[in-house]
Amino acid sequence: MKYIETTNEMMNFIRKSPSMFHSVSTIESYLDEEGFEYLPESTHWELEKGGMYYTVRNQSSVIAFKIGKGVSKEENHFQICASHSDSPAFKVKNIPELESSGGYLKLDVEAYGGMIDSSWFDRPLGLAGRVMVKEKNEISSRLVYIDKDVLLIPNVAIHFNREINTGYKYNRQVDLCPLFSAGGLGKGDFDVMVAEELGVKKEDMLAKDLFLVNRQSPAIWGYKDEFVSAPKLDDLQCAFASLKAFLNSSNDETVSVYCCFDNEEVGSNTKQGAMSTFLHDVLWRISSSEGRSQEDYYKAVAGSFLVSCDNAHAVHPNHPEKTDPVNCVFINKGVVIKESANQKYTTDAFSRAVFSDICHAAGVPVQSFANRSDSAGGSTLGNLSNIQVSVNAVDMGLAQLAMHSSYETAGTLDTQYAIEALTRFYDTDIRIERDKAQFIYNKNR
Numbered sequence: 001m002k003y004i005e006t007t008n009e010m011m012n013f014i015r016k017s018p019s020m021f022h023s024v025s026t027i028e029s030y031l032d033e034e035g036f037e038y039l040p041e042s043t044h045w046e047l048e049k050g051g052m053y054y055t056v057r058n059q060s061s062v063i064a065f066k067i068g069k070g071v072s073k074e075e076n077h078f079q080i081c082a083s084h085s086d087s088p089a090f091k092v093k094n095i096p097e098l099e100s101s102g103g104y105l106k107l108d109v110e111a112y113g114g115m116i117d118s119s120w121f122d123r124p125l126g127l128a129g130r131v132m133v134k135e136k137n138e139i140s141s142r143l144v145y146i147d148k149d150v151l152l153i154p155n156v157a158i159h160f161n162r163e164i165n166t167g168y169k170y171n172r173q174v175d176l177c178p179l180f181s182a183g184g185l186g187k188g189d190f191d192v193m194v195a196e197e198l199g200v201k202k203e204d205m206l207a208k209d210l211f212l213v214n215r216q217s218p219a220i221w222g223y224k225d226e227f228v229s230a231p232k233l234d235d236l237q238c239a240f241a242s243l244k245a246f247l248n249s250s251n252d253e254t255v256s257v258y259c260c261f262d263n264e265e266v267g268s269n270t271k272q273g274a275m276s277t278f279l280h281d282v283l284w285r286i287s288s289s290e291g292r293s294q295e296d297y298y299k300a301v302a303g304s305f306l307v308s309c310d311n312a313h314a315v316h317p318n319h320p321e322k323t324d325p326v327n328c329v330f331i332n333k334g335v336v337i338k339e340s341a342n343q344k345y346t347t348d349a350f351s352r353a354v355f356s357d358i359c360h361a362a363g364v365p366v367q368s369f370a371n372r373s374d375s376a377g378g379s380t381l382g383n384l385s386n387i388q389v390s391v392n393a394v395d396m397g398l399a400q401l402a403m404h405s406s407y408e409t410a411g412t413l414d415t416q417y418a419i420e421a422l423t424r425f426y427d428t429d430i431r432i433e434r435d436k437a438q439f440i441y442n443k444n445r
Contacts, residue, residue: 002416003412003413003415003416004220004225004412006244006415006416006419007220007228007412007415007416008220009240010228010236010237010240010241010415011218011219011220011228011230013026013236013240014218014230014231014232014233014236014240015217015218017085017232017236018126018128018145018147018211018213019089019128019129019130019143019145019209019211019213020060020085020086020087020262021059021060021128021129021130021143021209022128022143022145023060023085023086023236023239023260024056024059024060024061024062024085024260024262025059025143027062027064027085027239027243027260028054028056028062030243030247031052031054031062031064031247034052034247035052036052036053036054036064037051037052037053037054038053038054038055038056039053039054039055040055041055041056041057041281045285045289046289047067047285047286047289047290048067049067049068049069049070049071050067050068050069051066051067052064052065052066052067053065053066053067055282057271057272057276057278058262058270058271058272059130059141059143060085060086060262060263060272061085061259061260061261061262061272061273061278062085062258062259062260063257063258063259063260063278063279063282064246064257064258065255065256065257065258065282065286066246066251066255066256067255067286068251068252068253068254068255068256069252070252070253071252071253071254071255073290073291073292073296075253076254076255076287076292076296076300077254077255077300077301077303077304077305077430077431077432078254078255078256078257078283078286078300078301078304078305078391079251079254079255079256079257079304079305079425079426079430080257080258080259080279080304080305080306080307080391081242081245081246081257081258081259081306081307081309081422081425081426082242082259082260082261082274082279082306082307082308082309082381082382082385083235083238083239083242083259083260083261083309083310083381084235084239084260084261084262084263084264084265084274084310084380084381085235085236085239085260085261085262086112086113086262086263086264086265086266087113087231087232087234087235087236087265088111088112088113088114088115088265088404089112089113089115089211089212089213089406090109090110090111090112090115090120090176090178090211090212091109091110091111091112091209091210091211091212092107092108092109092127092208092210092211092212093108093109093110094207094208095108096108096190096191096210097180097187097188097189097190098177099187102182102183103181103182103183104179104181104182104183105179105180105181105182105183105185105186105187105189106177106178106179106180107151107177107178107180107190108177109176109177109178109212110172111172111176112211112265112266113265113266113404114265114404115404115405115406116402116404116405116406117170117172117175117176118170119402119405119406119407120153120176120212120214120406121153121154121155122152122153122154122155123152123153123214123215123216123406124149124151124152124215124216125149125150125151125152125153125178125212125213125214125215126145126146126147126148126149126150126151126212126213126215127144127145127146127150127151127194127210127211127212127213128143128144128145128146128210128211128213129143129144129208129209129210129211130142130143130144130208130209130210131144131194131198131205131207131208131209131210132205132206132207132208133198133200133204133205133206134204134206135204139206142198142200144194144197144198144210145213146193146194146197147215149215150180150193151178151179151180151212152178152179153175153176153177153178153179154179156175178212188202191205194208194210213231214231214406214407216231216406216407218230218231220412225412226331226332226411226412226413227331227409227410227411227412228409228410228411228412228415229407229408229409229410230407230408231406231407231408232408233311233400233408233409233410234310234311234400234403234404234408235264235309235310235311237311237398237400237410237414237415237418238309238310238311238397238398238418239260239309240415241309241398241415241418241419241422242258242307242309242418242422243258243260244419244423245418245419245420245421245422245423245425245426246258246422246426248419248423248426249423249426249427250427251426251427251428251429253429253440254429254430255286255300256426257282257283259274259279259385261273261274261278261381261385264310264380264381267384268381268384268385269384273381273384274381274382274384274385275384275385275387275388276388277388279385279388279389280388280389283297283300283301283389284297287300301389301390301391302391302432303431303432303433304389304391304392304432305351305354305391305392305393305394305430305432306346306382306385306386306389306391306392306393306394307355307393307394307396307422307425308345308346308380308381308382308383308385308393308394308395308396309396309397309418309422310380310381310382310395310397311397311398311399311400311403311410312329312336312338312369312397312398312399312400313329313369313399313400313403314329314330314331314399314400314401314410315328315329315330316401322372322375323371323372324369324370324371324372324373327339327368327369327370328369329367329368329369329399330367330399331399331400331401331409331410331411331414332399332411332412332413332414333365333367333399333411333414334359334364334365334366334367334414334417335359335364335365335366335367335396335397335398335414335417335418335421336366336367336368336369336396336397336398336399337352337355337356337366337367337368337369337394337395337396338369338370338380338395338396338397339352339368339369339370339395340370340371340377343383344377344378344379344380344383345379345380345382345383345395346382346383346386346393346394346395347393347394347395350392350435350437351392351393351394352394353437354392354394354430354437355394355396355425357439358421358424358425358428358439359421359424361424361428361439361441362420362421362423362424363420364417364420364421364424365417367399369397380395382394382395392432396418396421398410398411398414398415398417398418399411399414424441427441428440428441429441
């Protein structure tokens with residue numbers, strides 16, 4: 001079945017993406033295989049119609065684009081999907097080791113993003129990220145993934161913590177320190193381990209960005225194979241689905257753009273986040289590649305459309321009261337359009353109408369999500385990217401359970417739904433003028 005094949009490919013994508021740096025490296029491998037040309041930001045770009053290109057910032061954010069053969073100086077616009085490469089995790093501090101009584105050696109970590117702390121206990125953990133290594137007169141970045149059970153955060157026995165099942169508040173400096181050794185390793189051996197994994201000398205490692213990794217394997221489960229569970233479904237499920245749609249699509253009349261930004265889980269306000277100039281910089285360089293003026297760029301942006309792709313909260317089977325009674329969504333029931341009166345999401349009537357019509361044309365069911373009016377909801381990268389590049393935009397995602405757990409759950413049908421909807425989005429030439437949108441579908445596909 002196609003949706004099971006798609007889910008298996010997505011799970012493999014997640015396995016290869018234990019950190020935001022690995023996520024982007026995995027995306028790059030897809031782009032390279034399809035013949036995209038890598039353009040460093042620091043070099044001059046020579047762009048051509050029909051060309052396929054990508055660039056990377058900080059090793060953790062990537063933007064790829066395809067310039068349609070029929071794009072003219074007078075008529076050009078961007079059709080963009082944006083997701084994020086990061087997920088909540090625990091980051092290892094620069095001085096990593098904490099010595100404790102009895103020869104215990106722990107790691108000193110801090111929270112990256114808003115995770116469910118209890119989901120990290122009593123699980124085998126690995127480490128992944130990047131290390132800056134000095135070689136002669138050069139400093140280079142090396143990706144590292146210690147794909148081995150090297151850490152664990154043990155719970156306190158219930159005999160010593162009778163309140164654990166009645167509402168215990170974790171102290172992250174005390175309760176969430178992973179156990180590294182019980183005497184077999186000493187202070188300094190953490191860096192020795194990392195150096196051995198990289199095949200370099202300990203003294204040549206100058207800095208590192210390392211995160212704990214839940215090593216429980218992704219799984220399809222349920223008697224009818226209805227569910228998929230994995231680390232980092234938020235947001236690698238959408239990053240994968242929008243990438244597949246981008247690669248599957250063909251549109252000669254537009255500039256198709258794929259974005260995967262870092263740091264959504266901590267606010268996006270970094271040089272590589274959605275609030276940065278990254279998207280603006282890339283779109284401006286594309287627009288000016290054929291001698292277009294600043295006025296031409298403004299015209300292109302005004303006629304562009306963004307789909308912000310980030311997962312949504314499914315109704316919880318044990319707590320349906322947590323969600324709005326009618327603007328609520330379910331696993332395996334189709335893509336989700338998210339809306340918020342306080343503008344935490346970008347969706348408005350115009351963008352909902354445009355994207356809903358595209359989904360219906362693709363034969364993909366659409367669900368509607370809004371938060372309960374008496375509870376604060378989350379936000380995502382769409383409205384933040386609009387600070388730098390103001391375009392018509394819609395927020396969509398896929399329904400999932402246990403968002404920000406170290407192991408999340410979604411539906412096996414929904415990734416395929418997203419690919420089909422977003423492929424149709426990329427394949428459709430959307431002509432926007434004021435409050436009107438005209439759709440011209442690529443009939444060659």
